[in-house]
Structure formats: structure tokens, C-alpha cells
Amino acid sequence: MKKIEAIIKPFKLEDVREALTDAGISGLTVSEVKGYGRQKGHTETYRGAEYKIDFLPKVKLEIALKDDQVERCIEVITAKAKTGKIGDGKIFVFEVERAIRIRTAEEGDDAV
Numbered sequence: 001m002k003k004i005e006a007i008i009k010p011f012k013l014e015d016v017r018e019a020l021t022d023a024g025i026s027g028l029t030v031s032e033v034k035g036y037g038r039q040k041g042h043t044e045t046y047r048g049a050e051y052k053i054d055f056l057p058k059v060k061l062e063i064a065l066k067d068d069q070v071e072r073c074i075e076v077i078t079a080k081a082k083t084g085k086i087g088d089g090k091i092f093v094f095e096v097e098r099a100i101r102i103r104t105a106e107e108g109d110d111a112v
Helices: 011-022 067-080
Strands: 002-008 029-036 042-046 049-053 056-065 091-096
Touching: 002 011, 002 067, 011 067, 049 067, 056 067, 067 091
Parallel strands: none
Antiparallel strands: 002 056, 002 091, 029 056, 042 049
């Protein structure tokens, strides 16, 4: 079992969610986060004053999957979240040692 964490631009969330659902991948946790990578923020002007925005708004997706779904999930996120511009995001894949469904006490792939 694996866990995917993907950091994407907020306006791409609905496209990614729909594509994951269409690909048969269900169960998704979404968090609003802030951060920066290579772009290191940007500058905005508001009422004539310049403000440096160090942390940009992003969305973090967390998805627990069976091993055979991982590559398809990565393909879907990459295709739907990509704009071709800096700041498109990152995908991280982690090994999941154990998963338990609280309601039924099912474990492993059955809990996902």
C-alpha cells in the first residue's frame, strides 16, 4: 500500500478530483497549504504599495492506494495539474506500513 501526497495549484483541484474519480481512485483528503519552491514567491501591488508574497497558496492532496493503482494515480495528477509554468507542484510517494478503517477495524487494502 502507498500514500501519495501531491502539492498542486488550487484552481486545478476540481480537474484532478474529477479525473481521479473517473480513473476509479476514490478517497481523497484535501488541505489548503502555503509554500514555495523554486519560484520563491512573488510581488504584488495593492493600492500603490508593493507587497512581497513569500508563501503561495497551494492545495495538498493525500491519497492512500493499493500498489497497483499508484502509477495510474501519478499519471492522472500529472496530466490534470500541469500548466507548464513554474509552481505546478510536486508528487511524493510513501510506503504505508499499516492502515485501519476505524468503523469496521478492517486492515490493509481492505481499509482503503
